[in-house]
Amino acid sequence: MEAGERGLQTNYVSGTSQMERKKHHLLPPSKSASEEIIKAKSSEGSYCKRNSYPGRNAYENRSALVMRDEKDSLGHDRGQENFHLGQRSHVRETLRLFQAVCRKLLHEEEAKPNRQNSHKRVDYLVARILKDKKKYIPVDKKVIGSVPGVEVGDEFQYRVELNMIGLHLQIQGGIDYVKHEGKILATSIVASGGYDDKLDNSDVLIYTGQGGNVMNGGKEPEDQKLERGNLALANNIHEQNPVRVIRSDTKAFEYRTYIYDGLYLVERYWQDVGLHGKLVYKFKLARIPGQPELSWKVGLCVDDISQGKELIPNCAVNTVDDEMPPKGCDCTNGCSKLEKCACVAKNGGEIPYNHNRAIVQAKPLVYECGPSCKCPPSCYNRVSQQGIKVQLEIFKTEARGWGVRSLNSIGPGSFIYEFVGELLEEKEAERTTSNDKYLFNIGNNYNDGSLWGGLSNVMPDAPSSSCGVVEDVEYGNVGRFVNHSCSPNLYAQNVLYDHEDKRMPHKMLFAAENISPLQELTYHYSYVIDQVYDSSGNIKKKSCFCGSSECTGLVNLSN
DNA sequence: GGGACCTCAGATAA
């Protein structure tokens, strides 16, 4: 295999013939960028990259498309695999950064007393900033077929995110296309119900063409023309090249999401009379078989999934005893007067959460309003104390025993659950730890880089320093089932609200990124190297199967 | 109070 070809490969294989396959392997991201990434990532823990991608339910049994490739030529596909994994962390990093800065700016907007001259479109603003800072995934030419690093089931909050990672390069347009050998071919579409589409749950999608002022109510409706996006989609039929489909789910839990639904082929198109009486184009797209099932489809039968399995009840109240609580704030208006609120002061002058209850950024310690505060439960500074909001489920993973996943989409910064454990002095922890208990340090997530100075460090991948040892005991909640990952999607945040003992903060787990339904929740067990010994004095290590490209392959703990 | 509808400013690619 030529090194240069590596980047040309996409994960897509439709037919069996080499000729057919070639059609779908077009227009890669830049070769130099790909090679750089491969170099940077492939040396890290390669043997750990087994069956699953980091924390993705739908990928545990991997895409059949890739499997087929692996049969063809093993060496070749390992390179491709590495490339994908490298790109994947790149993609995740980019999205996290975007989301983190969005939360930050949104937070600032919310704090403004009058919203007159405020930026209404935080998404555009942040997109611009990241573009200027060259944080976008570089795209030399538009990719036809799978985009490396993006997997079926991935979810996004804003359209610009699709643009940022090269999944769909139109900011608002629904049909993205590229010129190829004198013809325009559609590369991706966004189906969000703006037009009169048939968006049922089958693998067939009837997509309405663009134009005709269907979306623009101000103008006279016209017949749609077979040009631009419509022409591109029509051309796809002859070329048989795949189209990436991104669906919008407006009925998602909490907020709307865009979901990457995988590759489709345009089968035919026709004209129809639209709602306004003018002609529109309709395109029939069929999902290419062999791709991972979409979780939102599975989500339609949530009841089936949860049957016979344990659904987690609301988070157990913490185990801290009832010492006299400290004095809280006297705010009666939900602590919106920042300069007057005692709790806000403890947080450095701001409420650490957005109005949508997402934590803005990791801090060494977050002070929520507590029982002694006069503010109502609806106060923006009461989030994690209100317990689990997402539906969690314990499930059997492929290679890691039991794990935990959510039945809902989870927005970045959302509170997930409280780790209920018991604080122990380190020595005592060593002494009392038996083989089957979880023992690990909970780091504090303090990150000193200012947002603008250290953009890439806004939301840490893993706790950094340690400040105590927690042992999960028998009354431990869902946290005991959450697996370790070297590139986790949760992180632990210290929170105080019902007492002021900084040695015993609540360990609250928040989402570090957008998490799709049924995707496994993981976090970094921030262990301290060489700290855990077995009974004969040997350091305990355990193979790690998290599948992350950053995986070291070993977890130093007894598990 | 929430959902459906409207309006309007918008950034970018074509």
Place this chain on the structure above:
DNA sequence: CTTATCTGAGGTCC
């Protein structure tokens, strides 16, 4: 340089 575009926020109406 226009112009089109399955945004996204905010408002209104029921």
